[in-house]
Amino acid sequence: MPSPEQIRDGQRAAWARLSTGWEKWDSIIMDQLGPAGTAMIERLDIAADQQHLDIASGTGEPGLSIARLAPKGRVVLTDLAAEMLDVAARRAAAQGVSNIETKVCSADELPFDDASFDSVSVRFGYMFFPDMAKATAEFARVLKPGGRLAASVWVSPDDNPWTSIAMQAITTEVELPPPAPDGPTMFRCAAPGYVSALYADAGLLDIAEWDVPLELVTDSPEQYWEMISEHVSLAVAALQQVDDKARERIRTHAIANVTAFEQGAKTRVPGLARCIVGTKRA
Template structure:
């Protein structure tokens, strides 16, 4: 079994290779994940001067949306992959957002002082951390007393046909190893209470979780396949192991199946994410007494 450093090295290489696909399909992806970003923002209790940390920022969301709400605040975007943060920086520049910083780092080894941030967001990063408990402890360490941590993960594959359709088609031609329940994978945190338990273990309070529905919208079944096959890590890796005739058969199968989701001239494939929020303990005020 690879150690955490080996896992991170592999993740850097994989996501660096996927960065072009993420940038190409950025608008489609952002539209799909928009409801989750909005849910995270709503629970963060933002104010204009807030100091915010976004973990596993990828191409920038929800960090860029948060920055637009903090005109006199500070937003730090972090990711393991420099190529992803380069895209986020370009997006920020194009949108005229000047209050962000980007830092390449691992989630379980943050280069920030204790009690630096008022809030932390982690959109779809938890499932891929080699050490989820260690990462959670880091998030709590850099949060100020009373600060909020809000994250999101995917629920089980059956409730996310937007990815299941493609993977089922790929499985007709390629052997796909079952995911390691204890290792990084897209649905590692699907079970209710999984991330909440990590929060409790790190000492967070007022923990709540709820589901958020999303919808992947594409112009056609063909566009659905192009988009999935160019930015979903599992699909990209599996397709690299089959020859061209097999890829064409997979493509045809996925396109045929996703056609069942055509509505109003577009393909609309549903999905479900889970959001989790928790708060750090308030500062303990020590009261000394003196006998006169």
């Protein structure tokens, strides 16, 4: 298995390449993932002067939403990929959000002092950390006593046809290697209680988890495929292995299957996330 440093280097390069696709499809992605961010924010008790840390921020959410709720506070957006944070900074400027700063860093080596933040959020980043226990310990370290950590992860592939439809189409042409038993993958944290156990080991209390339904809404099955093929990391990597004819066969397969989710003028493909919250001992 690759070392943590090798995993991070690969992730940094991959997400740098994906930043263009994420910016292109920003409005659809944010609408899809928004309910998870909203559910996390509701449990963080954001105050006007909140000092908040957003981990694996990508293009900026839920950090930017939290910054708007804390006009007298500060939100630090962190990510491995500077290119993703560049998109977040542009989004912040476009939205008139000025109480944010960005920092390129790894989740398991945070460059912040102990007890620096009132709250920490990790939306759909946990499953990609090489060492999730070490990262969780870091989140607990930088939290102030009584501060809260909120995260979201994906539940099983069967609960997320928005991605499984695309990946099943890809496997008709590409032989994907099985994931490493405990390596970073999209559904690594799907089991109930998985992240809660990490919280408990890091000393967090009052841990709760609950499921949040999501929905990927596009204008058509064709737009669904175009979007997925440009911003989902595993799909993008797999499609680079095939020629144009194979790509077209994959596209045709995915579009045929996703038509089952057409509703009127939109294509609505469901998904399911799990949110987890915990509190540092006061």
